[in-house]
Amino acid sequence: MPDLGAFCAEIRPRGRTLAVLGHPQEMAVRNGCTALAVDTLHRPIEIGEFRWSSSAGPWAGFPVECRVLGPRGSLDQYGFDHALIGLCVSGKGTLRVRDPGTVRRLQSLPGRFSLLASGFEQRPVAWSGMREMVYVALASEELERLMSHDPAAARLNVDPQFAISDPQVVSIVLNMRNEILAGCPAGRIYGEALSSALAAYLLARYSHQGAPVAPRGLALSAQQIRRVREYVTANLERDIGLTELADQVGLSPHYFAMLFKQAFKVSPHRYVLSQRVHEAKRLLSDGRMAISEVALRLGFADQSHFSQVFRTFVGTTPKRYQCMC
Template identity: 30%
Template sequence: MSNTQPLTVDFTQEDNVLQILPRPSLRSSDNLGWNGIYVQQHQQPAWETPEYAHTRHMLLVHSANVTVRAERWFDGRRQQEQFGGGNNIAIVPATVQHQANWARESPFTLLFLESDRLRQIAYESVIAGVELMPQYAMPDPFIDRIGRALTAELASNQFGSRLFADSLAIALSIHLLRNYSNLLQPLREYSGGLPQRKLQQAIAYINDRLTEDLSIVAIADELEMSQYHFSRLFKQSLDISPYQYVIRQRIEQAKYLLRTTALAVAAIATQVGFANQNQLTIQFRKFAGTTPSNYRKQL
């Protein structure tokens, strides 16, 4: 293990990435406007990093298709690892001194969460002093699914992903607090749904801005609520998440335009808030069981 002075890095800065890794990221969420979560996709050769600490919590989501032997140190404690075969996740909390090496070129995704996000959720549950605990390579299908969903969003690089990323970031934060923190009591479970006035206010706000790149932050701020509190109670009220509600409303608008106008499908996609025709078609098939073009033909 290196005796050089440990570094503190911020991977949102490319020059910081290159202090630790030999190649820059393939893709990142830099230009997508996501709140509280930052994502990078990497393909890195066999390497040994210097000792360093992150300014944010980092989750490594390794490719399930490549088996890699590695070693990792947390605050000087070394452990051998093997990624692949289900062991695809490692967790590096913010400010924890960390070093790693791996034996072959491998693809992986890095998820970075703001420390304040976890603290805020814990604070809303009247729990103070919660810390995330380091985790060597391990299986966690939930984190794996979130990592792959966010990686797919990076690859699409499309307008309208903020609400999706917000929803995943909140779900990920809750999962981390429940499973990988020093939390000694359950998080408070909100129940009963949103008060009717707040629910109507949220629905009106969303419906007035369906074509915008909505975010949970903006909707929760409009209701003068926290993101976590709003998200949980909204889903209890309608049995779907804010993201699912927005997509359904856009699909309903698209159906109306398909029935009542001769607009091209691409034009309808843009008019109801999708980035392009392909994005509309994917979501339309999920919710309506057919494509927009076939829906129109069947009228």
Template identity: 30%
Template sequence: MIVEFSAKYGAALTGSDWVGLPLRIGHVPGSGRLEALQAESDAILVWVGGPSQVDIRFAEPTSGEAREHSFERLSGMMDLLPRRTRLHSVAWRGRPSVCTSVNFPEASMSALCSSPFTVLAPDRGPRFGLVDAHVVDLVHRLQAQAVGQEYLGAVYVQSLSLALASYISARYGAGSRAEIALRNARLSSSQRAQIEKFVDRELSSNFGLVDLAAQVGYSPDHFSRLFKHAFRQTPYQYVLSRRIDRAMTMLRDERLSIAEIAQACGFASQAHLTTAFKRRTGMTPGAYRKR
């Protein structure tokens, strides 16, 4: 019996209401062995803890022949598993560790891209024990959003997911061919106005990058590049700036509490408003109101 790999390594961090790439987390004991595993979709695994000595037997992707790979897994390393990777066995011994896995299923990629592209190249097979601080940082940022640590909204989550998928594809996979076709595309002045109108109208709601891109008929990945070229900032930075601008205006009305203003401006909480507001203005909303 072949078992889906990430399911064996832990419990789901995200559910059906999650707008980004699916995540799982597993608390792995100091020693153990798993057999007959398969990655149903492209996946990356980021490890914290250890060290552990790891011995893996897997099927070579083109010939199907068994291969073996042994290495010392250290905290901060990652594994790359292209879809349909078959692992005959994984054995380890050392100290306990925590594994955060990010999957790239077709449904999630279809929501973020005009057409699902291969994040990892299947013919290159799995790779283990890699070090890439940028990937680790992106995964940990996504994980923080999934567990509710200073949740920053759907635009941020989808932007992080897209950044992770694009980076992995460009550095470790085949890359996106669709980018070449849209290299010379630009947002028109009417499209920019449409985006600005949508943001101002929906500012109090938790709309996402997918919703923004839909206003002008682009997939989120292409939209993000066009948006940054047109507005000289990312969609998340723009939306956050508009929310702070509205909060500054509403703070003039002393009948409104800061919590009410945070909700009306689309912040996840009063604390989120306070943190973002102070970073932008150098003062808290309460101090700004008392000027």
């Protein structure tokens, strides 16, 4: 068996011996959103070089954090408060995972991620190489909120997976990263939708309990559809959340998103944007408001975000549209 001890490096932060973590199995959520694991006494373990956190902005959904890790390190006894994903977005390195009787040597490359379970029964690991990692903490309280009509889904029961590739997971996590780095212009509804989609996929693909399934024949009633339409129309200037819309009809965000798309043929996020653009066209045609005022009135992050969304739906810019009216 390869000697992991010879491969590992440790540092002594603040007078205490703690391993420098260097792969997706190093983050737990403590005090909101911090990339930390915990030791056997449940003391936090800091990792890598902090870059950014979703807690610094208006993000709604699973906590997300970015850290630069490396060049090498190891960990034997550690745990997590929540299951988590760690996606390599740049750089490369090697990960060694100690299984009973053997050691696996895996490549950590952009587009590969690890999925770790909560608790302390983790496999000893060692790593080398500099990498930029994005971590998503699959916090149980957020899972419970998103999947509130399925209590079994409130805790993600998974087997650890290391340095794996799954385009669906990678796409969702990168969309989370891009939205956060842009300042969350799409609002709470988009962050919650991404988190709900990630939770549902992980439950279906990787968990022991399986994905939550809506009761057979469940659909939004005509009254519920009308209620949602009226609520969106009355709150276009606000940062409407997916949970907020789901509450209007008494459903979990996950079930609501599924039934909404079934009824409206588009996602809740797309529908809210379309209604904002529809109202923007009316206001621009009226000609009494400046473009910046229309953007502010309808809840867009700024005029640039408004112009980008408007052009996507209408095919031209707000200024050109106003000139044509």
